[in-house]
Amino acid sequence: MKSDTPPKPHDGTGGETAMERDALASLRHELYTPINHIIGYGEMLQEEADELGIADLLPDLAEIADTGTKLMEHVSSVLTPENAPSCPVAWAEARHGLRTLVAGVIGRCEVLHARVLDRADSLSADIAGVAKSARHLLTAIEEKLVAPGETKASTIDPPQAPSSDTSSTQKPSASLLVVDDSDSNRDLLARRLREQGYDVRLAENGIKALEMLREDPVDLVLLDIVMPVMDGYAVLETMKTDDILCGIPVIMLSALDEIDSVVRTIHMGADDYLTKPFNAVILKARIEASLERRKVRRKARQLGRYTLTEKVGSGGMGVVYLANHAMLKRPAAIKVLRQHRISEERIAFFEREVQLTSQLRHPNTIVVYDYGRTPEGQFYYAMEYLDGLDLAELVVLAGPLPEARTCHILKHVCYSLQEAHGAGLIHRDIKPSNIMLCRHGGMFDYVKVLDFGIADEIGRPGDDRQRKASGTPSFMSPEAVLTPDETDARGDIYSLGCVAYFLLTGKLLFDTTDRQETISAQLNQTPMKPSARLQHRISPDLEKLIMRCLDKDPAARPKSAQALAVALEKCRGIGQWEEDAMQEWWDAHEKQQRTMQLRRRASGEATHYTLEVDIEGRLSPSQIKALSTTLPINLY
Structure with missing residues (x-):
C-alpha cells in the first residue's frame, strides 16, 4: 500500500533539504547570540568580582556561566538536521527545556542585582546585561522555536511523566x-x-x-x-x-x-x-x-542539619555563618569552604582542619560539633558559637590594653597551645583575629583559640604543601618563612609575641606597606621595644619576656607554651585583671553594641562597614592593610 505522504526531496546529504539545513543554522545563530552574551558576561563578572574581593558572589556567577554553556550545548544538540523536533509536541519539549535554564539565569541575576546594590556599580550594570540577554533569548525561544507552519509558540506543553494517581489532575507547580x-x-x-x-x-x-x-x-x-x-x-x-x-x-x-x-x-x-x-x-x-530566587534563598539557608541565619566572618579558606541546629535549636558557627576554590587538595585540607581541631579538648580551644558535605558537595563544619569579639576588634574598640589584661589573655592562649603542642600539633596562624574574647558561662574575658586551618603535626613527613610558607605575614616567625618544614612549637611562641606586642601598643610589629616588605622585616629587622612605641614605661619583666618571644633565634625564646605561661605569672609590676573590672568592661561593651545595632538597623548599615570606619579612625593606612591581610602567603 502506498503512502499518501510525498517523499522528502533529497540532496545527497542524508535526506534533509538545503532549505531545512539553512533554516536550522539560522535559528541556531539567532539563539547563539544572546547565549554567547550570557557566557561572556558571566565569565567577566567572575573576574570583576574576584578583583573587587566580593567572593560571596562567585558561586552564583559561575552558575550563570555554566548555565550559558548548558544552553549552548542544548541548542547545538537539538537544532541539527539529525535531532530537530519533528512535531509540535517535540518543539514544545525543546522550548520547555530551554525555558527552564533561562528562568534560572534570570532568577540568579535578580538575586545578584539586589546583593550588589551600593557595592559595585560595574557589577550591577553587567548583571543587568546578563538579564537583558536572557530575556531576549526567552523571547526568541517563544517566537522562533516553533514547528514549521506555526507562527508563534504552541500552547502544547511537553508531556508529563504519568502519575501513579489514576486521576488526570496534575499537582500545581506553585x-x-x-x-x-x-x-x-x-x-x-x-x-x-x-x-x-x-x-x-x-x-x-x-x-x-x-x-x-x-x-x-x-x-x-x-x-x-x-x-x-x-x-x-x-x-x-x-x-x-x-x-x-x-x-x-x-x-x-x-x-x-x-x-x-x-x-x-x-x-x-x-x-x-x-x-x-x-x-x-x-x-x-x-x-x-x-x-527560582525564592528556591535559591531557601536552599542557601539550609546546610545539612543547620539553618544559616547570617554571615559573621570570612577568611582565606572559608566563610563563617551563624546557624541553628534543626533539632537541638542550638546556635552554632558554620564554616563553609569557598565553593569557587574547591580542589581535591583543598577538600583534604578542610577535612584535616576539622580532624585536628576535634582532637583538642581544652576549654580555651574552640569546640567542633560536626562536619560533613551538603548534597551539592559544599564542605562545612559546625563549631560552638562564641558571642564576643576577636582581639583585632578589641584593640580597635578599646585601644592598647592594660598590661594585666594582656597577660590574662596571653596565659589562656598558652593553655590552649600547650594542649595542642602536647598532641603534636602546631597552629601556624596565631594572630589577633584567631583569638576570641567572650562571656562564657558567667565568666568574663574568656579566651578561645580558633581556626587550626593550617595546623600541622610536629615531625610529620614533609609534603608539597608543608614545604611552602604558610601564615599571616605580620605574625609569622622567621623560620616559618625560611624553613617551614623545620618549624616547631616555638613558631607559635613567636606569633604570640607579635600578638602581645599588638595588644600592648595597638600597633603591628613593623610599619610596612605590603606583604613582601613585612616578610623582609620579620627576617631582618629588630622591632622597637613596646615602651618606645608607647613612649611610656611598662613592666620591665613583661617587656623583656615579649622581646624574648620575638627573638629571631627559636632557641632564645621560651621553650614551650607552658614555660611562657609560667613566665607571665612571674612578671612583676603588672597588677591583676580583676573580675570586677572584667564585668564592668563587658557591661559597657554590650551596652555600646546594643546602641550600635539600633543605629545600624535605622540606617541599614552592615556591621562590617561600621568596623571598617572605626579601624580607619584608629589605625594608619599601612596598618589597616597589614592587619587585613589574612590570606596565607601560599594561596592554596
Whole structure:
C-alpha cells in the first residue's frame, strides 16, 4: 500500500533539504547570540568580582556561566538536521527545556542585582546585561522555536511523566495569589496562570489578600498597586514587616509606567514590577524567576542539619555563618569552604582542619560539633558559637590594653597551645583575629583559640604543601618563612609575641606597606621595644619576656607554651585583671553594641562597614592593610 505522504526531496546529504539545513543554522545563530552574551558576561563578572574581593558572589556567577554553556550545548544538540523536533509536541519539549535554564539565569541575576546594590556599580550594570540577554533569548525561544507552519509558540506543553494517581489532575507547580480590584483583570490573569499549571487564588482588595495570606501563605503574590480600601503599597509594606509574610516574593502589576513608582516598590521589597498590558511570556518568565530566587534563598539557608541565619566572618579558606541546629535549636558557627576554590587538595585540607581541631579538648580551644558535605558537595563544619569579639576588634574598640589584661589573655592562649603542642600539633596562624574574647558561662574575658586551618603535626613527613610558607605575614616567625618544614612549637611562641606586642601598643610589629616588605622585616629587622612605641614605661619583666618571644633565634625564646605561661605569672609590676573590672568592661561593651545595632538597623548599615570606619579612625593606612591581610602567603 502506498503512502499518501510525498517523499522528502533529497540532496545527497542524508535526506534533509538545503532549505531545512539553512533554516536550522539560522535559528541556531539567532539563539547563539544572546547565549554567547550570557557566557561572556558571566565569565567577566567572575573576574570583576574576584578583583573587587566580593567572593560571596562567585558561586552564583559561575552558575550563570555554566548555565550559558548548558544552553549552548542544548541548542547545538537539538537544532541539527539529525535531532530537530519533528512535531509540535517535540518543539514544545525543546522550548520547555530551554525555558527552564533561562528562568534560572534570570532568577540568579535578580538575586545578584539586589546583593550588589551600593557595592559595585560595574557589577550591577553587567548583571543587568546578563538579564537583558536572557530575556531576549526567552523571547526568541517563544517566537522562533516553533514547528514549521506555526507562527508563534504552541500552547502544547511537553508531556508529563504519568502519575501513579489514576486521576488526570496534575499537582500545581506553585501557589499564586492575584490581588486586583478589577474582576476582569483577575479572571483573565487567573485563566492564563492556571493554564501554566499554577494553583491560583484571588483577592479583590488588600485587606482580603492579607487575611488570606495569614490563613494560608502562598509561594508568590501578584499585586496591583491602584486599589480602593487598601492599595498595593500598603499591602507590600505590611507584608515586608510581617515575620511570616516577609519572605513571600511579590510582583507588582500596574498601568503606571513612571520610574518613581518602580523604584518605590523595589525599595519597599518587591521582587519585580510589570506594567499593564503585559506580555504573557514575559509574565511567565518573571514568575519563574521569582520562584527560582525564592528556591535559591531557601536552599542557601539550609546546610545539612543547620539553618544559616547570617554571615559573621570570612577568611582565606572559608566563610563563617551563624546557624541553628534543626533539632537541638542550638546556635552554632558554620564554616563553609569557598565553593569557587574547591580542589581535591583543598577538600583534604578542610577535612584535616576539622580532624585536628576535634582532637583538642581544652576549654580555651574552640569546640567542633560536626562536619560533613551538603548534597551539592559544599564542605562545612559546625563549631560552638562564641558571642564576643576577636582581639583585632578589641584593640580597635578599646585601644592598647592594660598590661594585666594582656597577660590574662596571653596565659589562656598558652593553655590552649600547650594542649595542642602536647598532641603534636602546631597552629601556624596565631594572630589577633584567631583569638576570641567572650562571656562564657558567667565568666568574663574568656579566651578561645580558633581556626587550626593550617595546623600541622610536629615531625610529620614533609609534603608539597608543608614545604611552602604558610601564615599571616605580620605574625609569622622567621623560620616559618625560611624553613617551614623545620618549624616547631616555638613558631607559635613567636606569633604570640607579635600578638602581645599588638595588644600592648595597638600597633603591628613593623610599619610596612605590603606583604613582601613585612616578610623582609620579620627576617631582618629588630622591632622597637613596646615602651618606645608607647613612649611610656611598662613592666620591665613583661617587656623583656615579649622581646624574648620575638627573638629571631627559636632557641632564645621560651621553650614551650607552658614555660611562657609560667613566665607571665612571674612578671612583676603588672597588677591583676580583676573580675570586677572584667564585668564592668563587658557591661559597657554590650551596652555600646546594643546602641550600635539600633543605629545600624535605622540606617541599614552592615556591621562590617561600621568596623571598617572605626579601624580607619584608629589605625594608619599601612596598618589597616597589614592587619587585613589574612590570606596565607601560599594561596592554596
